[in-house]
Amino acid sequence: MTRGLGGLFRGVQSLTSLPATRAGLGHPSACVSLRTMVALPSFLSFEPRDFSLPNSSWSSEMLRLYEQYSIQCEVETEGGENRGGQWQRLPSYNRSLKYATGGNYLSKIIQSKARLFTRNIRDPGAGFEYVVFANKEEKRCVCIFQAGHRLEGPPGHVHGGATATMIDTVTGSLAALLSGPVMTANLNINYRSAIPLGSTVLIETSLDSEEGRKKFISCKVTSTDGSKLHTEATALFLSINISHLLQGG
Numbered sequence: 001m002t003r004g005l006g007g008l009f010r011g012v013q014s015l016t017s018l019p020a021t022r023a024g025l026g027h028p029s030a031c032v033s034l035r036t037m038v039a040l041p042s043f044l045s046f047e048p049r050d051f052s053l054p055n056s057s058w059s060s061e062m063l064r065l066y067e068q069y070s071i072q073c074e075v076e077t078e079g080g081e082n083r084g085g086q087w088q089r090l091p092s093y094n095r096s097l098k099y100a101t102g103g104n105y106l107s108k109i110i111q112s113k114a115r116l117f118t119r120n121i122r123d124p125g126a127g128f129e130y131v132v133f134a135n136k137e138e139k140r141c142v143c144i145f146q147a148g149h150r151l152e153g154p155p156g157h158v159h160g161g162a163t164a165t166m167i168d169t170v171t172g173s174l175a176a177l178l179s180g181p182v183m184t185a186n187l188n189i190n191y192r193s194a195i196p197l198g199s200t201v202l203i204e205t206s207l208d209s210e211e212g213r214k215k216f217i218s219c220k221v222t223s224t225d226g227s228k229l230h231t232e233a234t235a236l237f238l239s240i241n242i243s244h245l246l247q248g249g
């Protein structure tokens with residue numbers, strides 16, 4: 001499931017090799033439990049839901065664009081090599097640590113009730129429906145976003161905070177794809193025209209420049225045909241050591 005995302009969260013992956021106490025598991029026996037859980041027979045194993053796959057709520061426009069980018073995605077050959085397209089679809093679970101463990105158990109143990117903000121509404125179509133495609137070579141991402149009825153701000157339109165959340169998510173995904181664990185240091189947003197609830201929009205983001213631990217990224221939210229500009233933003237992400245978060249951020 002994490003095919004093609006090998007380098008995505010290098011720093012996070014090292015979590016899996018942390019001693020139990022540093023990984024926040026609290027008790028040394030947690031190491032044993034983790035090993036036990038990994039050894040569970042497959043019929044008992046936990047299969048996480050990848051929320052970035054099509055569901056019944058997706059509009060025809062969302063499906064069309066999903067198809068358009070999917071056919072440009074890399075494919076894994078029988079020999080296990082990645083070949084083909086320049087794009088990759090980023091999987092999306094309801095815990096971000098699942099990216100790093102291929103959807104496995106670690107994230108169930110640490111802060112078991114925590115959920116990724118954008119993926120905590122399970123009712124299809126009610127909240128943030130989106131899929132992110134990344135082009136690592138060109139250092140850019142495209143997100144197809146369909147805003148559900150629970151994201152209302154002004155009547156019939158998307159809440160500015162929901163738009164900001166999506167901008168943070170897509171720019172953050174690009175920054176993490178390029179350099180591992182990051183945190184948003186700065187986000188500047190200009191709202192140009194309101195987004196109708198239920199509509200499908202494109203969130204396009206690209207790397208402007210980098211300087212040491214800093215990644216400067218810009219972002220545009222437009223109608224799917226590009227004719228209407230909804231929002232423009234710039235963001236600064238700083239690479240962090242994962243211990244920054246484990247020690248309380």
Ligand SMILES: CCCCCCCCCCCCCCCC(=O)SCCNC(=O)CCNC(=O)[C@H](O)C(C)(C)COP(=O)(O)OP(=O)(O)OC[C@H]1O[C@@H](n2cnc3c(N)ncnc32)[C@H](O)[C@@H]1OP(=O)(O)O
Nearest residue numbers: 009096168169172173176181182183184185186238240249
């Ligand atoms: C985490 C891994 C999970 C991966 C799974 C990903 C899953 C993928 C999908 C989800 C994607 C979602 C993405 C959401 C991302 C968030 O929403 S993160 C949450 C919101 N952000 C925060 O809470 C951050 C809070 N702030 C902090 O923790 C710290 O201030 C920071 C940002 C880590 C920086 O602290 P620091 O590392 O000590 O850096 P510091 O030494 O202060 O500054 C270093 C340099 O940056 C500059 N700088 C620092 N802050 C600023 C600023 N605000 N403005 C301008 N310059 C600044 C400094 O001036 C300095 O510059 P130089 O002097 O070197 O030229």
